[in-house]
Amino acid sequence: MTYYLETFFKSFEPELKAKIASAGTLRSIPAGEIIMRTGQYIKHTVLIADGRVKLYREGTDGEEAFIYYLEQGNACALSMICATKQESSQIMAKAVEDTMVIMIPIQLMDELMKTYRSWYYFVIENYRSRFEELLTVLDSVIFKGMDERLDFYLRNQFKNSGVKELPITHLEIANDLNTSREVISRLLKKMEQNKKIKLFRNHIAWVE
Known part of the structure; x- marks a missing residue:
């Protein structure tokens, strides 16, 4: 855990890193595993040490509405909110790659906020970044056509x-x-014809 803290959470003061290393838990999550479900009560704040996690809303018929991705050095701001207020999650979180997370018990949240200045600023910055990403998603949905959204x-x-x-x-x-x-396949084919991307069976290459 110390390696991940030193490498991807450099803004943390040494005392904070030591506190997280002693009280936190390092967990490996395989790609495809659900980390957080709608209605689940959050017992830990999650730091992404490696890999990638997708956050989304799930509809009543199983459809998904993408929110944003979390990557190395990020934290789940929603888990911080739910953990602090002891509320249940309103979103789903799934590992889209093999992922390593640092799990911090919610009981430490008040102490970390009051004691460690670098944690306080880290939390505020995560709230700001996630809010900006939500605004970007909202703008995309409201103001852009599907071809622009896909691009x-x-x-x-x-x-x-x-x-x-x-x-x-x-x-x-x-x-x-x-x-x-079908809509996505048609638009991707158009992007390929315009030489922006190249399509393969299980991946897409960017060539623009």
């Missing part, structure tokens, strides 16, 4: 993952954008 979505995916080949299916993209696989 923005893919650019963001490639930028955040830092790769040129994205392992994702047409159905996964359709679920994230709350549309049909």
